[in-house]
Amino acid sequence: MARAATTADAFNAVAEPRRRQILDLLAGGELPVNDLVELLGLAQPQVSKHLRVLREVGLVDVRDEGRQRVYRVNGQSLKPIHDWVKNFEQSWSQRFERLDSVLAELKERELGDERNDE
Helix, strand or coil, rough: CCCCCCCCHHHHHHHHHHHHHHHHHHHHCCCCCHHHHHHCCCCCCHHHHHHHHHHHCCCCCEEEEECCCEEEEHHHHHHHHHHHHHHHHHHHHHHHHHHHHHHHHHHHHHHHHHHHHC
16 A cells, blocks of 8 residues: 655645654744754755755744845644544543552552551
């Protein structure tokens, strides 16, 4: 079965770790390409390739500022990913609550054992 193109949608685009890294950096605010190159430690053509994919699926916007191209996250385009992950939020919350209960029980047992040893 052929894999979907990375430019097919936001999910495919963020499947690549470097593109997620770029989005993480841009979450802090706009950055020019040269800053992204420096922060990522990649060659400029590699960064530009990833930015092109992110731009094609609408996850980032670009504007010219003098001779620089400045990128920023397009939050609206991340909404499908957010909505999908949100489906798991209740499940995660329930699991964390159960884990908290188990840890509280273990701590109580440990304290009880220490009291019995005294």
